[in-house]
Amino acid sequence: MMKYEPPLEKISVNIRETVVGHGEKALKIGGENTLPFHFFEGSLPNPPGLALEILDTEPENWAPSVLEPFEDVVSDPVKWAKKCVEVFGAEMLCLRLLSADPMGKNGSAEEAAEITKIVADAVDVPLIVWGTDMEEKDAQVLTQVARACSGKNLLLAPLVKGNYEEIAKAAMEHGHAIVAQASMDANLTKELNIALCKFFPPEKIVIDPTASALGYGLEYTFSIIEEIKQFGLADKDKMMQMPILCDFGGDCWRTKEAKENREQGILWEAITGITFILAGANLLILRHPEALKLIKEMVV
Amino acid sequence: MALKGAEIMKMLPKTNCKECGYATCFAFAMKLATGGAKLEDCPYLDPQVKAQLEAAMAPPIKLVTIGTGENTLSIGEEQVMFRHEKTFFHEPGIAILISDKGAESEIEEKLKHINTFDFERIGQKLRINLLALCFESGDKDKFQALVKKAYQTTEAALILICEDTDVLFSAAALCADRKPLVYPITNENMNVAIPKLKKLGVAAGVKGQSIDAVVSVTSDLKDAGIEDMVLDPGFKNMLEGIRDQTLIRRAALKKGFRPLGYPTIAFPCFMYPDRFQETLAAAALMTKYAGIVVWSQANAHFLLPLLVLRFNIFSDPRRPMTVEEKAYAIGNPDENSPVLISTNYALDYFIVSAAIEEGNMPAYLCINNTEGLGVMAAWTSGKFNGEAIAEFFKKYGVADKVKHRKLIIPGVAKKLVAELEEELPGWEIILGPLEGSDIPKFLSEQWKA
Incomplete structure (x- = not known):
């Protein structure tokens, strides 16, 4: 009989460890030197970070089953934030600055920074601050936010090719981490990281490959994350060793499958999330507290 | 592990007779290595050498089929660890578990489900066509009745789960022409099981308490001439399942370790009493290499996300799904x-x-x-x-x-x-x-x- 030797693969490099937030509740993500859940051949010092998202504006068109848990607090981002932490056990939050969206209310960068400061002061968990997804506006909004919340070590997102310089400089000056976003392409991810690392500390960068929901492009996100992790760990590419973030709650709850049934919706988001963790994601932004709870039970 | 042309060349007659249709034995060898020619084309190959070459050139993970007709499940013959390296070739089976201890109404409901379950989603047909029938009642007649019923009222591929080897094979005999998977075949029952597996021509669900234990069973079954196997190294939760299934695929693909060159089966239905957790575990175990996941739900809202995930992960990244401009x-x-x-x-x-x-x-x-x-x-x-x-x-x-x-x-x-x-x-x-x-x-x- 042939003898079986477990084909273990030891990797000599680590994904960088990034700290978000400050004080006791600061969270570390990344730091692993192996693939997700591969405790049998490497170390994964930090479980995947799981953030719940809140908006600075009352949400429109949210499916009833995802609005329901927040119904009593959506008009007030501070109450919303506190409920996520105190009732739903969120260890991290993502504040989305919809109010500043040029295609919507188009509020000023100063106002957005002000509301961010109020939320950041009201809770002690780490905060991801998500801009408007419009390059130029985000350059104004996120630099203002960086200044207003100096020292809080926020995670500012998203920085893209067209605006990373201004925002990263402000983040560095005021002690924040950043999310470098490049859409579904490992080469673009690497290019952006190289550009950032010329002046920005690599351990404060998180990669966002942009994520798609189950049934709506999930496989692209899944494979791009696996590819980036292989570059980072197997090929030891230092520019691919940053932790990876996935933001997909909104995309999931926009699908007709999530809207038509509550349980199906929760599973839609939770399965999307666990699939990205299996690919190598280090930080998820989730919308439904039940999806958060479920993923936590399975992976932490 | 695939053989290189030069390695095959060493075993050919080297007469350059051209009867295979190629100018030289070397050209023939190169063609064999890439799958473009068949060993049969060489009339002068020593039968023993031919058998050796066949074994060496076989895919590192065997293709195993269960069921018949439209509901045939083909699993195995995977070539990569990550889908972006090439693609995953065979969608895993998602089996719905039915216990013979279950209430009559529940059994009816699940059998009805499998016949009517048919999602049409943006041009893709998503179906479920695999049943896992489980002996828990202790009553042989009850189990046989369940197997008969599933066999007669559905066309699904079948997995038979039964710790009592006699009951297992008497049930397998009832549906042998449906090509069921019989489970578990273990170190303890394999001597009894081998002649029956051969006689019925059905696939063996090999179970061991560890990968090592599985290796000892598959090696013996292979020596006895049994080819179709599906492996269960006894993992008890999602984490262990990811570990075992990763190591099994790695051993087969990267080390050419034949005793583990078979697809695997996972039982989230026996791991997590909470049905949300069970569904997430099924999703994870399917993504990380299970050939079959056995799952207790027949609820459409739990099933649809799993079927869509399977469709996504097993789509071919080399060919993006496009429509005409x-x-x-x-x-x-x-x-x-x-x-x-x-x-x-x-x-x-x-x-x-x-x-x-x-x-x-x-x-x-x-x-x-x-x-x-x-x-x-x-x-x-x-x-x-x-x-x-x-x-x-x-x-x-x-x-x-x-x-x-x-x-x-x-x-x-x-x-x-x-x-x-x-x-x-x-x-x-x-x-x-x-x-x-x-x-x-x-x-x-x-x-x-």
């Missing part, structure tokens, strides 16, 4: 009908075209060739920017089709507005809804030519 006329559009634009990523097209049809307002749907990339990815890579869309307009004469000058673009493509205003002078660029499902409402409320 053109200006599609949906309904019977006229010169006052709305003009929308999207990418040729098949999903985008299906969602948008279905929504337009649903809204009953005829429209032109311009599908720009983005090589299968969705809106934002295509925009980033320059395949769906102002320039590309302006070119599309010229090529397909969009301006001649309508009198108005209004273009509706995908709601996520905010960044496109300014670019298009520059590239398509005279056109008003309207940002559509974020969600495809809101298109009917959007058109009915906002469209004016």
